[in-house]
Amino acid sequence: MYIGSQGVQGLHHLIYEVVDNSVDESLAGFCDKIDVVIGASGTVTVEDNGRGIPVDIHKAEGISAVEVVMTKLHAGGKFDKQTYKVSGGLHGVGVSVVNALSESLDVEIYRNGNVYHQHYEKGAPKGKLEIIGKTKRRGTKITFKPDESIFETTEFNYDVLAKRMRELSFLNKGVNISITDEKTDQTKEFLYKGGIIEFVEYLNRKRTPLHKTPIYIEGAKDNIIVEVALQYNDSYNEQILTFANNIATTEGGSHLSGFKTALTRTINNYINASNLSKNLKVKLDGDDSREGLSSVISIKLPEPQFEGQTKTKLGNSEVRGQVETLLYEKLTSFLEENPSVAKKIVNKVVDAARAREAARKAKEIARKKGGLIEGSLSGTLADCQEKNPHHAELYLVEGESAGGSAKQGRDRRFQAILPLKGKILNVEKARFDKIISSEQIRNLVLALGTGLGKEEYSLEKLRYHKVIIMTDADVDGAHIRTLLLTFFYRQLPEIIEKGYLYIAQPPLYRVAAGKKETYIKDEYRFQDYILNRAVENRELSSPTESLKGQKLTNLVKNLVAFQNQVDRFSRRGYPSTLWEALLSYISDSGLRFSDREWAQDLADYLRENGQPIDGPEFDEEHNDYFLSLTLAQNGKHKTRLGRELMKKDEMVRLFQLYKLLQSLRATPYVLKQNGREREANSKEELLNLLTAEGQRGLKIQRYKGLGEMNPDQLWSTTMDPETRTLLRVQVEDAIEADEIFTVLMGDKVEPRRDFIQGNALYVRELDI
Numbered sequence: 001m002y003i004g005s006q007g008v009q010g011l012h013h014l015i016y017e018v019v020d021n022s023v024d025e026s027l028a029g030f031c032d033k034i035d036v037v038i039g040a041s042g043t044v045t046v047e048d049n050g051r052g053i054p055v056d057i058h059k060a061e062g063i064s065a066v067e068v069v070m071t072k073l074h075a076g077g078k079f080d081k082q083t084y085k086v087s088g089g090l091h092g093v094g095v096s097v098v099n100a101l102s103e104s105l106d107v108e109i110y111r112n113g114n115v116y117h118q119h120y121e122k123g124a125p126k127g128k129l130e131i132i133g134k135t136k137r138r139g140t141k142i143t144f145k146p147d148e149s150i151f152e153t154t155e156f157n158y159d160v161l162a163k164r165m166r167e168l169s170f171l172n173k174g175v176n177i178s179i180t181d182e183k184t185d186q187t188k189e190f191l192y193k194g195g196i197i198e199f200v201e202y203l204n205r206k207r208t209p210l211h212k213t214p215i216y217i218e219g220a221k222d223n224i225i226v227e228v229a230l231q232y233n234d235s236y237n238e239q240i241l242t243f244a245n246n247i248a249t250t251e252g253g254s255h256l257s258g259f260k261t262a263l264t265r266t267i268n269n270y271i272n273a274s275n276l277s278k279n280l281k282v283k284l285d286g287d288d289s290r291e292g293l294s295s296v297i298s299i300k301l302p303e304p305q306f307e308g309q310t311k312t313k314l315g316n317s318e319v320r321g322q323v324e325t326l327l328y329e330k331l332t333s334f335l336e337e338n339p340s341v342a343k344k345i346v347n348k349v350v351d352a353a354r355a356r357e358a359a360r361k362a363k364e365i366a367r368k369k370g371g372l373i374e375g376s377l378s379g380t381l382a383d384c385q386e387k388n389p390h391h392a393e394l395y396l397v398e399g400e401s402a403g404g405s406a407k408q409g410r411d412r413r414f415q416a417i418l419p420l421k422g423k424i425l426n427v428e429k430a431r432f433d434k435i436i437s438s439e440q441i442r443n444l445v446l447a448l449g450t451g452l453g454k455e456e457y458s459l460e461k462l463r464y465h466k467v468i469i470m471t472d473a474d475v476d477g478a479h480i481r482t483l484l485l486t487f488f489y490r491q492l493p494e495i496i497e498k499g500y501l502y503i504a505q506p507p508l509y510r511v512a513a514g515k516k517e518t519y520i521k522d523e524y525r526f527q528d529y530i531l532n533r534a535v536e537n538r539e540l541s542s543p544t545e546s547l548k549g550q551k552l553t554n555l556v557k558n559l560v561a562f563q564n565q566v567d568r569f570s571r572r573g574y575p576s577t578l579w580e581a582l583l584s585y586i587s588d589s590g591l592r593f594s595d596r597e598w599a600q601d602l603a604d605y606l607r608e609n610g611q612p613i614d615g616p617e618f619d620e621e622h623n624d625y626f627l628s629l630t631l632a633q634n635g636k637h638k639t640r641l642g643r644e645l646m647k648k649d650e651m652v653r654l655f656q657l658y659k660l661l662q663s664l665r666a667t668p669y670v671l672k673q674n675g676r677e678r679e680a681n682s683k684e685e686l687l688n689l690l691t692a693e694g695q696r697g698l699k700i701q702r703y704k705g706l707g708e709m710n711p712d713q714l715w716s717t718t719m720d721p722e723t724r725t726l727l728r729v730q731v732e733d734a735i736e737a738d739e740i741f742t743v744l745m746g747d748k749v750e751p752r753r754d755f756i757q758g759n760a761l762y763v764r765e766l767d768i
């Protein structure tokens with residue numbers, strides 16, 4: 001496989017590959033805008049404002065240059081080797097591989113005053129490169145749909161992609177990169193004129209930096225370009241991100257070791273040269289010089305060698321010395337020229353060395369008490385019989401009473417229970433010596449078996465490969481869960497990385513109809529349950545049709561899907577009344593945006609129906625007409641209503657659903673049951689009516705505490721492997737995660753308040 005894997009990573013690489021070509025175009029100085037859009041049903045569009053892929057006939061091949069780029073392996077972007085191709089993706093395979101792995105691909109090029117278009121399927125051109133319109137701009141737009149028969153999944157992960165796009169714009173200063181997910185309506189735009197200096201400021205922006213601006217060092221030698229930015233903050237965490245040719249080298253490598261050596265050496269020298277060293281009773285080690293350090297190292301080199309387990313370790317040995325020398329020289333002069341900054345850094349480092357010494361002593365005391373590995377567990381853990389960690393589970397349960405229920409309800413053969421007494425220590429605000437003197441943490445670490453801290457910790461000793469956090473669905477539960485997540489993320493990150501950490505999902509609802517009670521996991525299933533009840537023994541009539549039973553069930557399903565889509569459009573500012581008018585018009589007369597009269601009639605019809613429509617206007621890039629629609633948000637923003645919108649997957653789907661809802665074309669709708677009749681006059685009203693009817697006679701309880709369940713219920717709803725749902729904790733975006741932990745658990749109040757206010761809208765229900 002050229003793209004690395006058929007899993008989600010390989011899928012993402014398709015996007016990276018295409019984007020890399022645009023980034024190359026920007027490195028060459030011709031492009032400063034790249035837009036990535038994930039379509040609602042699996043397409044991806046990458047558009048840039050570069051020179052546009054050449055369209056002339058390629059002499060050797062006898063076909064257009066675009067077609068060569070799109071179909072020949074390793075043709076990549078550029079033909080001339082002179083161009084220094086820096087990004088080139090992890091495998092640098094070129095767009096032709098993306099094309100070959102795509103069900104369909106469309107390329108549009110804006111060049112020579114023309115718009116060119118060509119369509120491909122599974123890598124093969126279907127038709128020639130054609131001129132479809134006129135334009136004044138330049139650039140390339142590639143839309144592809146990954147082949148479902150090749151990839152295990154075709155679901156893109158927005159957060160992962162957004163993280164990568166942000167990274168790319170930090171690493172390539174001045175390029176504006178945006179990413180939009182039309183499935184979830186998320187969008188982000190990145191532009192960093194300061195490059196990696198801003199990257200470091202970003203890493204530290206929720207922290208308190210020790211010096212105002214990051215230290216920036218750059219240099220180039222033998223075709224290798226080195227850039228380093230660093231800034232200390234008052235936390236105890238080290239965050240160093242390294243890149244080679246825009247690729248994250250998470251396993252480090254020669255650039256990182258050169259950096260570390262130089263940093264320690266420079267600071268040591270500085271301390272020795274001043275008279276500070278007399279007051280310092282302990283010797284510095286490398287870790288001390290990196291406490292509270294945020295840094296980005298980015299290097300660009302002609303032939304990177306990637307090694308290591310995940311091929312993310314830079315191998316080129318010549319880089320080590322180069323980074324080391326450059327950093328040593330420039331950092332030494334920086335410290336000499338900026339004594340006040342130097343003083344702050346040195347104080348921080350000396351402080352770290354002293355704290356390390358204190359932690360060592362605290363550990364010794366802890367060890368005398370039995371240590372963090374062999375110590376006794378003060379009787380709280382109810383262990384399981386299973387000794388093989390693969391099959392053993394540990395539940396971390398909030399509160400003694402839920403802990404008691406869990407102990408009774410569990411399967412003792414493989415499930416261990418550790419009840420937690422109230423809140424655990426917030427490790428974000430504590431240094432290591434304090435962490436290991438906490439009783440709760442000692443118990444937790446003893447139960448896990450791994451030990452803690454550099455010298456002692458070992459993942460092999462972990463006694464359970466499922467560690468499951470089980471807390472109440474209220475504010476306290478969320479707080480305890482966050483404290484535990486903070487602990488694992490900061491102190492035992494490998495448990496998360498290996499996928500051993502889970503969150504239990506107690507049911508959200510208990511509904512009782514008479515004596516029959518049911519537990520329901522989530523909102524989605526709750527809605528399903530209610531609507532199923534709503535259609536039982538009921539009949540729905542419209543002026544044209546009457547439905548019941550399975551037909552009615554199907555209709556309601558489609559209605560929910562239709563309404564969900566309408567809601568999503570509404571959130572983007574489209575009027576919710578637009579669709580009924582638009583879809584009924586086009587289901588009668590078809591889609592003919594190249595026909596001026598048709599477009600004029602459509603505009604008139606929509607205006608008659610109260611829609612804020614302008615146009616039609618002519619689109620010379622595509623030789624057709626479009627209308628303009630004013631979006632509800634602040635009444636200013638306009639969008640095009642034309643061929644492009646109607647071709648979108650989500651529009652196609654909405655239209656399909658509309659057709660499946662033919663029986664609802666005329667109003668009013670009447671819902672009947674045993675002579676009871678209720679009326680609705682729109683699809684939206686009908687859905688509200690069904691929801692209300694479905695809840696009649698039900699006792700609905702939204703669940704709060706685990707304590708509300710007896711041991712049997714706890715077992716069958718939350719702990720039984722056959723029926724339970726567990727959420728696996730994954731860190732999709734380490735930078736974002738770091739930031740959230742810093743904000744939520746750190747000691748700056750301001751950013752925490754902003755975070756809470758900013759996210760309050762996303763909280764559906766808050767039980768206090």
Ligand code: 0RA
Nearest residue numbers: 021022025050051052053077078140
């Ligand atoms: C070959 C040559 C030139 C540009 C490109 C390819 C190019 C490829 C891609 C892929 C996505 N966006 C792109 N933008 C440009 C140079 C063309 C010239 O000299 O005008």
